[in-house]
Amino acid sequence: MELTPVSAQFVAEVTNIDLSTPLAIGEQQALRKHLDEFAVLIFPDQPLTEAEQLGIAKLFGDLEVSVGASIYSTNKPRRLGHTELSDISNLDETGRILDNGDIRRLINISNQLWHTDSSFKRTPASVSLLSAQEIPPVGGATEFADMRAAWDALDESMQQRLLPLVAIHDYFHSRGLTGFDVEGIPDHWRTLQPPVPQVLVRHHRNTDRHSLYLASHISKIEDMSDTDSKALVDELIAFATQPQFLYRHRWRTHDLVMWDNRCTMHRGAGFDEKYRRSMRRATVQDIGPSVEQIDHSREVTA
């Protein structure tokens, strides 16, 4: 396994490894260590089957079931064979480009807002692994933001102010921001995916680093007015997505990119929907709700 940093302490490319074959214990450990250190790892030329992709993901923990599979497409045919894989494509179950008004297209547009995967679940995602099968000739890049570097760049008074705060993340809040009619959704969708609390500042137990935990899913900050909440969240997302904290990934067919959702945000860039874009994501569950992982580290010392 060969590691080439693309961005110091944030993004690295990994070569000389075949993810389609079982990894030796030493390689598994090295992979976890590299992901802890960098937060985003790029593996070029890894044409993985669905099962092989899930096998790599399981090295990091238990897998989530795709929200699409569990909420709005229950009992409907899916393009992908495994419910643990999220369909990040503009294709229907037969492989045709989705019609303009298709609900799946409307729901996927929120991927273009800054977010971290599954922070709208009580136990959010730790690691995501996105595999590219077909990519448009232009557009459709994914941008990543380094939330550890953003935290480190905040002044200490701001850090102390943010440490105790808890944000409410709501799946339907971010859908509403991109024009999805959230008033018209069936009641049982809300029951399946209710708003959940998450700490605003995370501490990574393996690296002992803090990071901002932000997403467009945040509907408000606990014990703060709606106006003040929105102003603070907008300010923090603008701060954390300044150019010096960003990496923009231009996809190649058969890239596998894995990232740590606990210390990064990302968003997908738009592209001309006449082109096919076919990707699938395996998502690893964190060890528990972030609000139950509060520890000594929440008191930052200089």
Ligand SMILES: [Fe+2]
């Ligand atoms: Fe995402």
